[in-house]
Amino acid sequence: MTNPNLLILPGDGIGPEVMAEVRRIIDWFGAKRGLAFDVSEDLVGGAAYDAHGTPLTDATMEKAQEADAVLLGAVGGPKYDVLDFSVKPERGLLRLRKEMDLFANLRPAQCFDALADFSSLKRDVVAGLDIMIVRELTSGIYFGEPRGIIHEGNERVGINTQRYTESEIERVARSAFELARRRGNKVCSMEKANVMESGVLWREVVTKIGETEYPDVELSHMYADAGAMQLCRWPKQFDVIVTDNLFGDLLSDAAAMLTGSLGMLPSASLGAPMANGRPKALYEPVHGSAPDIAGQGKANPIACILSFAMALRYSFDQGAEADRLEAAVEKVLADGVRTADLMQSDGGSPVSTSGMGDAVLAALDGSL
Numbered sequence: 001m002t003n004p005n006l007l008i009l010p011g012d013g014i015g016p017e018v019m020a021e022v023r024r025i026i027d028w029f030g031a032k033r034g035l036a037f038d039v040s041e042d043l044v045g046g047a048a049y050d051a052h053g054t055p056l057t058d059a060t061m062e063k064a065q066e067a068d069a070v071l072l073g074a075v076g077g078p079k080y081d082v083l084d085f086s087v088k089p090e091r092g093l094l095r096l097r098k099e100m101d102l103f104a105n106l107r108p109a110q111c112f113d114a115l116a117d118f119s120s121l122k123r124d125v126v127a128g129l130d131i132m133i134v135r136e137l138t139s140g141i142y143f144g145e146p147r148g149i150i151h152e153g154n155e156r157v158g159i160n161t162q163r164y165t166e167s168e169i170e171r172v173a174r175s176a177f178e179l180a181r182r183r184g185n186k187v188c189s190m191e192k193a194n195v196m197e198s199g200v201l202w203r204e205v206v207t208k209i210g211e212t213e214y215p216d217v218e219l220s221h222m223y224a225d226a227g228a229m230q231l232c233r234w235p236k237q238f239d240v241i242v243t244d245n246l247f248g249d250l251l252s253d254a255a256a257m258l259t260g261s262l263g264m265l266p267s268a269s270l271g272a273p274m275a276n277g278r279p280k281a282l283y284e285p286v287h288g289s290a291p292d293i294a295g296q297g298k299a300n301p302i303a304c305i306l307s308f309a310m311a312l313r314y315s316f317d318q319g320a321e322a323d324r325l326e327a328a329v330e331k332v333l334a335d336g337v338r339t340a341d342l343m344q345s346d347g348g349s350p351v352s353t354s355g356m357g358d359a360v361l362a363a364l365d366g367s368l
């Protein structure tokens with residue numbers, strides 16, 4: 001039997017730094033748990049632009065389509081801000097999501113008990129938090145036409161279009177309902193049906209899917225602005241949140257702070273099942289390339305490590321090994337190991353990115 005193949009795209013800024021720790025963890029699972037992967041590495045984002053003049057080559061796109069799973073670090077950085085929009089690093093990531101048709105972006109926000117006092121919200125509000133944001137990822141205002149900057153009279157107009165078809169809403173709604181059945185059995189759908197026609201359609205379609213296919217799952221609706229407020233007020237009222245591409249982007253960064261740091265949040269972007277029954281998939285931290293700390297060994301690799309745990313669970317049917325990795329991370333945090341983003345400015349000495357990797361590997365060894 002051949003090993004599953006994993007395409008690794010470290011990208012830019014702290015992407016390669018956090019991914020180096022994940023590579024060590026992948027090797028650990030190969031050596032200690034008999035879970036061997038054929039790993040290949042390629043360029044994306046600014047790194048690909050520097051080498052090839054494009055943020056994603058066709059050859060890399062093809063490899064991603066053929067991979068059993070893709071693991072991505074982060075893309076972007078100030079160096080590339082001057083580039084034409086069509087070749088910006090972020091376009092490479094958007095092309096991967098669109099062409100692989102990764103419509104369901106799962107962004108869990110879990111507050112590890114050891115970090116409950118570190119969140120900017122009160123312990124009571126976040127302790128034990130375990131919610132899942134399902135963000136639609138291949139449509140909406142990120143991709144709608146018309147778009148661009150046009151000239152109108154003697155000024156310019158920037159245009160983007162929010163657009164959702166019924167089938168696009170149906171499929172992401174099903175993903176959310178399926179997940180809810182395996183969790184707390186509740187879905188809250190967020191849009192702005194009070195001001196946007198796309199929101200009216202969103203609410204109608206999610207309601208129809210809920211009533212006809214998932215009557216056992218409790219469904220509620222919120223306007224996304226009120227949803228943002230409720231996420232900060234009492235986030236534990238939620239189980240699964242399903243929302244569009246742009247609202248999901250904003251709400252998941254906000255949810256990151258419930259867990260203590262953006263450096264903690266993993267994600268899985270899933271598409272339709274491939275011939276082998278597994279979904280097309282790309283796993284990446286929610287955070288970006290963090291130019292302010294890149295190259296300093298300060299980045300927290302946990303979001304990227306937990307993204308690999310999601311790969312074990314959703315692409316490789318290794319739920320028990322994913323639990324093992326998540327438990328190792330939880331133990332390390334309980335032991336007080338902290339990268340700089342998880343400390344108050346006066347709170348002791350942080351470990352480096354590789355120091356956190358060492359600690360997780362030691363905890364994995366201890367799990368055997």
Ligand code: NAD
Pocket residue numbers: 014018073074075076077078090093262263264284285286287288289290291292293298299300301303341
């Ligand atoms: P960012 O997520 O890179 O950083 C925001 C803040 O969080 C920074 O202060 C950063 O130091 C901190 N941070 C983020 N990840 C961290 C980690 N693992 N450990 C410790 N601290 C961490 O967002 P930004 O600054 O708005 O964007 C920077 C670049 O990244 C931009 O070019 C943006 O387009 C890109 N970006 C890429 C992705 C992605 O590749 N998926 C996601 C978001 C932003």
Ligand code: IPM
Pocket residue numbers: 076090093094249286288
């Ligand atoms: C994210 C990022 C991306 C997005 C960018 C880098 C394209 O912010 O993954 O959350 O807006 O989707």
Ligand code: MN
Pocket residue numbers: 249250253286
């Ligand atoms: Mn984002």
